[in-house]
Amino acid sequence: MIRLLLSYSHLIQTEEASKIVQILKGDGAAILAVFIGAIIAATFMISIGDQINLETNTFTDENITVTVPAVNATLDVTGRELVTETSILNSTNASQTAVGLFLQTGTGTNGLLSVQLAANDTASGIVGNSVNLTYTYNPDGYISDSGGRAITLLILIFAALAILVFVVVVFI
Incomplete structure (x- = not known):
């Protein structure tokens, strides 16, 4: 069974596949990770920002x-x-x-x-x-305590800082 898998994987490795692997071994992996991470983080930040707007205004x-x-x-x-x-x-x-x-x-x-x-x-x-x-x-969900509203607004700031740290750590 293992021999079959090895021979099959050998057939799959073409020049194009090996080029992609070589790219991802270097900075390509970091760039891909940052790109995917940025998309996920932006998606979360938009929905969190909308909810924070409702809770604080x-x-x-x-x-x-x-x-x-x-x-x-x-x-x-x-x-x-x-x-x-x-x-x-x-x-x-x-x-x-x-x-x-x-x-x-x-x-x-x-x-x-x-x-x-x-x-x-x-x-x-x-x-x-x-x-x-x-x-x-x-509105419904409004945070009536001013301290609670201030802390809620900090969530978005810390999320942006977390994204910045993620990008810096990946490229160091």
Whole structure:
């Protein structure tokens, strides 16, 4: 069996294959390793960077059109926690402020924190109508502790340093 494998491997070794092997014995192996490592590292850094962006930044929704819920009811909108409420305007007449509506942070229908549009008794005349909301919110997964946000941002910096060390070690 071993003789068969040896004879088969002897047939496979052509001049082109031996040239490739010679290239990979020298700097070619290092270049190939760095190339593959850079692709893998870049892929991971992009996805990690996107998640870090979601966990450390607040976002603003502008002119989101929603339907006014029933009196003393709430409607879940995008976001986990309300930062600032800029405006709630009647969508048919943008110059009119919708009375009796307010945004709040509350427990949503899924049991998690959510930004909610709430209507009190004075909003009974506009129930079922459309309004435009503009507000700033913390997204799901937001790190509310400033120290935690700072450490999370360091993850990307250390990942970049790790890639640099990998490249330097391979070529030394």
